[in-house]
Amino acid sequence: MKSLKKKRRIQVILLAFIALGLSTGLIGYAMRDGINFFRAPAQVMADPPAATETFRLGGLVEENSLVRGQGETITFRVTDGAATVPVAFTGILPDLFAENQGMIGTGKLVDGVFIASEILAKHDETYMPKEVMDALKDQGVYQAPSG
Known part of the structure; x- marks a missing residue:
């Protein structure tokens, strides 16, 4: 009787590990x-x-x-003080998008031009994405907002 309980317990634990591995693989995929x-x-x-x-x-x-x-396409350059990347975006820019302001774009680099599929801009006077702020601080370009 004990060996049957022990066998069932091992089967349940083994099945749990297989299910955990399978779910981790599916999430990663x-x-x-x-x-x-x-x-x-x-x-x-x-x-x-x-x-x-x-x-x-x-x-x-x-x-x-x-x-x-230029039709629907808008072009601009993004800089961190050390380098500049040309950007092309087709679509509607956020209302708060402007020159000398922080932005993050999602896209691909094609022939030296970043082709953006999405553009995010700051959402108020003091906001800047943490990654952008850290990169600008590393380059010595970041200036804290006044006020």
């Missing part, structure tokens, strides 16, 4: 395209990602670089 790594312009220029890799680019929109009126 489902997230493979959902994980986007953040990069600053200096990192992108130093080590360009593959054209098929989707990543997040963040920094400040360079002054006098915003060009509208």
Whole structure:
């Protein structure tokens, strides 16, 4: 009788480990395209990602670089003080998007131009994404907002 209980207990534990491994594998498979790594312009220029890799680019929109009126496509440059990356975006920019302001874009680097599929801008006077702020601090460019 004891060996039957022991055998059932081992089977249940083994089944639990198999279910845990299977669920971990399925979660990893489902997230493979959902994980986007953040990069600053200096990192992108130093080590360009593959054209098929989707990543997040963040920094400040360079002054006098915003060009509208090319159909639906808007072009601008993003900088972190050390490097600059040209960006092309087709769509509607956020209302608070402006030059000399922080932004993060999701997209791919194609022939040296970041083709953005999504653009995020600061949402109030003092907000800047943590990754962008850290990258700007590393470059010595970050200035704390006044007030």
